[in-house]
Amino acid sequence: MPEYTIIYFNVRGRCEAMRLLMTDQGAQWKEEVVTFDDWQKGDLKRAAVYGQLPAFKDGDFTMYQSNAILRHLARNHDLYGKNPREATLIDMVNDGVEDFRLKYLKMIYQNYENGKDDYIKTLPTELGHFERLLASNNEGKGFVVGDQISFADYNLVDLLHNHLVLAPDCLSGFPLLCAYVKRISSRPKLEAYLSSDAHKKRPINGNGKQ
Numbered sequence: 001m002p003e004y005t006i007i008y009f010n011v012r013g014r015c016e017a018m019r020l021l022m023t024d025q026g027a028q029w030k031e032e033v034v035t036f037d038d039w040q041k042g043d044l045k046r047a048a049v050y051g052q053l054p055a056f057k058d059g060d061f062t063m064y065q066s067n068a069i070l071r072h073l074a075r076n077h078d079l080y081g082k083n084p085r086e087a088t089l090i091d092m093v094n095d096g097v098e099d100f101r102l103k104y105l106k107m108i109y110q111n112y113e114n115g116k117d118d119y120i121k122t123l124p125t126e127l128g129h130f131e132r133l134l135a136s137n138n139e140g141k142g143f144v145v146g147d148q149i150s151f152a153d154y155n156l157v158d159l160l161h162n163h164l165v166l167a168p169d170c171l172s173g174f175p176l177l178c179a180y181v182k183r184i185s186s187r188p189k190l191e192a193y194l195s196s197d198a199h200k201k202r203p204i205n206g207n208g209k210q
């Protein structure tokens with residue numbers, strides 16, 4: 001069994017997709033929680049390749065960049081499609097999720113009070129991209145690419161969970177996405193994790209906004 005460790009602040013943030021992936025794949029991991037005070041001291045920041053967290057350990061191999069970590073886990077657990085074409089499509093979806101996540105994080109951390117309402121108004125455009133992607137694969141009845149789960153599914157579902165907290169009705173005009181989130185979230189190990197304190201008590205973002 002791989003020895004996985006997440007080194008991160010006490011938030012779901014950029015690590016919840018990897019937690020969903022590891023949970024669903026039956027992998028165990030440890031959490032090394034970095035407090036704001038420890039981070040402020042600067043040693044950990046100086047040691048981080050890009051001066052930021054998360055870091056992730058697979059045994060004695062330490063890596064940075066949340067999407068590289070997701071891809072590493074995808075290679076370990078066969079979550080990167082069945083052939084090169086599927087792998088490229090999965091990358092394409094994941095890059096789209098990253099673009100969407102960056103917009104979300106910008107609003108949360110830089111413009112929550114003044115920008116939240118306008119952000120929510122733009123959501124149908126963002127969500128429409130993913131609704132159409134789903135529709136183009138098996139009529140939206142399965143996964144976002146191919147016929148098996150991939151790391152992009154965990155990343156997309158995590159970001160949709162955050163949006164359902166921000167704007168609970170945001171998926172009402174998107175029947176495929178709505179059913180997809182419910183379907184993935186009700187996979188037995190995920191359902192148990194999502195209702196656990198480990199998930200529910202961990203804040204979504206570091207500034208308390210959600």
Ligand SMILES: N[C@@H](CCC(=O)N[C@@H](CS)C(=O)NCC(=O)O)C(=O)O
Pocket residue numbers: 013014045051052053054064065066067
């Ligand atoms: N592209 C990086 C972004 C990492 C990032 O933004 N980390 C934030 C927390 S989510 C951080 O370390 N903030 C503290 C700092 O920059 O000093 C990734 O995906 O891992």
